[in-house]
Amino acid sequence: DAGVTQSPTHLIKTRGQQVTLRCSPKSGHDTVSWYQQALGQGPQFIFQYYEEEERQRGNFPDRFSGHQFPNYSSELNVNALLLGDSALYLCASSRGQVESPLHFGNGTRLTVT
Amino acid sequence: GDSVTQMEGPVTLSEEAFLTINCTYTATGYPSLFWYVQYPGEGLQLLLKATKADDKGSNKGFEATYRKETTSFHLEKGSVQVSDSAVYFCALSDQGFQKLVFGTGTRLLVSP
Numbered sequence: 001d002a003g004v005t006q007s008p009t010h011l012i013k014t015r016g017q018q019v020t021l022r023c024s025p026k027s028g029h030d031t032v033s034w035y036q037q038a039l040g041q042g043p044q045f046i047f048q049y050y051e052e053e054e055r056q057r058g059n060f061p062d063r064f065s066g067h068q069f070p071n072y073s074s075e076l077n078v079n080a081l082l083l084g085d086s087a088l089y090l091c092a093s094s095r096g097q098v099e100s101p102l103h104f105g106n107g108t109r110l111t112v113t
Numbered sequence: 114g115d116s117v118t119q120m121e122g123p124v125t126l127s128e129e130a131f132l133t134i135n136c137t138y139t140a141t142g143y144p145s146l147f148w149y150v151q152y153p154g155e156g157l158q159l160l161l162k163a164t165k166a167d168d169k170g171s172n173k174g175f176e177a178t179y180r181k182e183t184t185s186f187h188l189e190k191g192s193v194q195v196s197d198s199a200v201y202f203c204a205l206s207d208q209g210f211q212k213l214v215f216g217t218g219t220r221l222l223v224s225p
Contacts, residue, residue, distance in 0.1 A: 004156070033211065042117075042202050042215030043157070056212055090156060094211065099164075101210050104149075104156035 002027060004105035006091050012111045013081050021076040021108045025093030031055075032074040033102065034066060035090040043090055049074050050096055078110075086112045115140045119203050119216035126223050132190040134219045136177075136203035139184065144205040146170075146179050146186040147213065151200045160188075160201070162210070193223045 005024045013019050025032050031050045035043035045058035049068035068074045072093075078085055088109050092102040120135040138146065145164045149157040161170030166181035175190045186203060203216040 031211075035213075040217070042204075042217050043213070044215070045212050048211065056208075058212070092157075099145075099210050101159050101162070102213065104158070106154065106156045 004029075004091055004093050004103050006089075006105040006108050008108060009106070010109045010111075012113065014113055015081055015083060017081050018077065018079045019081060019110060021078075021089050021091075021110070023074045023076070023091030023093075023105060025072050025074070025091075026103045028095065029093035029100075029103070030072050030096050031094045031100070032068060032072065033092045033094070034074070034076045035092065036060075037088040037090055037107070039087070046076070081112045083112050086110060115144065115205060115207060115214045117203050117205055117214055117216035119201075119219050122200075122218075122220040124219060124221050126193055126221070128195055128223055128225050129192045130223075132188070132193045132197075132221065134188040134201055134203075134221070136186045136188065136216060137184050138186065138203075138205050140205055140207055142207045143181075144207040145210060146177070147204040147206070147210075148175070148177055148186070148188050149202040149204060149215075151202065151218070153199070157202065193221070195223045195225055197221060198223045 033048040034046040037043040047057040088107040090107045091105045094100040148160040161172040163170040163179035200218045204213040
């Protein structure tokens with residue numbers, strides 16, 4: 001049973017560029033959340049998708065956007081990259097119920113130069 | 114807003130030593146509390162949780178008790194192993210188990 005898978009594992013981009021990160025949830029899960037983990041910090045909630053809609057959003061600018069597909073996989077898009085966007089981006093999946101524990105992927109390491 | 118404060122690391126211990134990692138929180142409601150562990154090169158794994166005051170979460174020899182009066186959720190283990198070396202994150206959620214607010218993490222290093 002595959003867990004949460006993310007791609008790519010590493011990515012290097014230049015300031016001003018755009019990036020797309022991908023996530024496949026654990027089998028049986030229908031909710032996907034994205035977190036940003038800066039170096040030496042705890043993860044910060046970006047947003048959550050359920051039934052192909054953004055259900056909740058953290059304190060991130062509109063440059064961060066996402067999408068969920070009918071097969072429950074998800075994408076995170078970041079436009080106009082800044083140096084401060086360099087971080088580990090974590091995807092987490094769960095079942096739709098509120099008290100369903102999150103399962104995290106290994107993350108995508110984004111470096112912006 | 115909600116926040117979590119953890120003791121700074123690294124915490125360096127010898128094998129079989131007693132472990133305590135302090136965690137306190139600030140929340141307007143009655144959040145659920147969690148400890149997650151991150152091994153090198155891996156994502157976060159849920160270690161244990163507690164959903165109401167005085168609940169004790171436990172897993173793999175680790176324990177933490179939800180103390181509402183002191184707004185704390187300290188992680189303890191009676192005898193650590195080298196394999197416990199990892200970064201430990203305390204977290205809360207006031208929306209079930211979703212939308213977690215994390216602390217900054219505490220690195221644990223256990224030597225043989």
